[in-house]
Amino acid sequence: MITISQQQEFYQAFLGKDHAYDGIFFVGIKTTGIFCHPSCRARKPKFENCAFYKTAEEALLAGFRPCKICQPLSFPQLIPEEVQKLVDEVEAHPEKRWKEADFSALGLNSATARRKFKEIYQMTFVQYARARRMGIALKAITQGSKVIDQQLQAGYESASGFNDAFTKIMGNPVKKIAVQTLMASFISTPIGRMLCLTNDEYLYLLEFENRRGLEREIERLREKYNFRIIYGQTTIGQRVEEQLREYFKGERFEFSIPVFYDGSPFQKQVWDRLVQIPYGQTLSYQEIAVQLGDKNKVRAVGGANGANKLAIIIPCHRVIAQNGRLTGYAGGLERKKYLLELEQKYMNREIENKK
Template identity: 45%
Template sequence: MLDDTTKYEIFRNRDETYSGQFYMGVRSTGIFCRPGCPARTPKAENCLFFQNAEGALKAGYRPCKRCHPMNMPGEASALIKKLINLVESDPERRWSEKDLLANGVDPSTARRQFKSRFGMTFSAYVRQCNLAKARQCLAQGDSVIEAQLCAGFDSPSGFRVAFAKTFGQSPKDVKISPLLIDWIDTPLGTMVTICDEQEVYLAEFTVRKNLQGQLEKLTTAYKRPILPGRNDITMLVETQIKSYFHGSLKSFDLPIKTTGTDFQNGVWQALCDIPYGQTRSYAQLATAIGNDKAFRAVASSNARNGLAIIIPCHRVINKGGALGGYAGGLDKKRWLLDHEARVSKSSNRAAAP
């Protein structure tokens, strides 16, 4: 019988030989993983172990999207893989037998295979995932009714009963977790980051236009206090930002949270598509999102980006080649573009035969 200390060491060593023998829930993120998961190993005090995936799900943990613990041990059937992928890709859907049939799945087969493999039916699996999502919403400051709708419950009483049965507490007793603010030293001065246990909400230079306004906007939008602190996400952000300035990282891989409109989010995604070391004009960016005449709105969205460097708005310049604007200051924009050009040139030279 493995004790928790041994199990933690197995996870820390990413030992896949124990896959399927036990699972680890991470209190700080609300996910559960299998041994061998490639994600950063959390602190031991944030870990809880389960004998099977069903226990983790019933405790309100969601399957990790990196190690896919629901597919272990062995090889899950093609049907189970298909349904898990469908649920993950469309988390807002309230799955019915009609939906399953529309996707070429026989409901009774889905029920039987999930029951055999995980000890719960497909509908029970979806319900547990939705309840875990509702708990996350409550911890992030959403109201009980918002969490209820997020979980797909029509009945408030039904939601309260299901929630209490799963988590051992009523929805109103879930404590709101704060957003954590941290600071990073860079060659261009200090950057401030705001994260929770799952996502990055803000990354900006401290010397920036309307930084205080951005902080107030976050507090208002999410109804969560902002307190100094560090967690796995803040440390991951720091590591990647420092790697960027060192020249060893060209593309960020971070879970981000944005507060923009659909248009703004489209612009920010287009910014992430600009290759490292290259630039685009505001007009070219407007064309990239399919709206040639929206270059002024594109420029406005660019200025509202709250994730400096991570969403590379510094790569957008005027059509004639002038730098244009940058909320952090044109000196920083010029430095960032020169830095990326130097790193790209060095990489190309090293790759040449």
């Protein structure tokens, strides 16, 4: 998996048309459906409209077609005429199941064309044609097309044959392919940028971008629920950004964001309790354990705090050690201190205003 930091690095290389990255990664352009070399001279899209892949085959399987300007499959060689003919023919008829007669119809020697194709693309022509065919099917299915329609368009008469071929190439059967997408956006705060994952229903993750283990946390979420994660914005994400801005200005003391709890029953109990801690106040791990009915579960409470994926919204920063010390905040103790002092300052202001 390409990490978020790598994606940002790759995007800067793409903006700079950096030839040094050609062959290192490929960029899929969501608005046009093509994929490019980093050095492509075409107009550059926004970051959220880019998808990054380490191989051309991955880009093909995601449903992108090669850019005609930079010809991403030609690196580091130019494409021979007979190989370009094959690429053009796949684009014109992606459903075709190639036979020897098809090469002859194009005036090509099958063995020569296949050999040159492998030399240029580092994959066989059959792999290329299948990847392109299944990539188109996957893209259509994830956009709401019926599986049966894509099965027929891909040239398969039987559902089992299509599913077997799909599973072999994609690694998962059609039924397990993600149909839900989480949109990733970044939110700037006075104490660092936060990564926000949402769809049109819930907030799934809100973390500081440099939190230790964040990449692993995102990957677990993606694998567990079979999500696709792409860059973009949702109405929920916009509400999170707006309410965080109000929070840091001292204009909001509670959040009204629909959240998705990804955790065990006990963890969810702890998170429910955290939300009930009043703004500007704190509880100890021990106090929460007692409130949940077992004073011996202090460590478990600490573990649930650490597993919280919704920083600030679920205020785990309001939990401290029994002796009053600040401990155990994944975003860093400096941030925890800042948040507690921020809430204390604005709570005191409210008290003064009420006098």
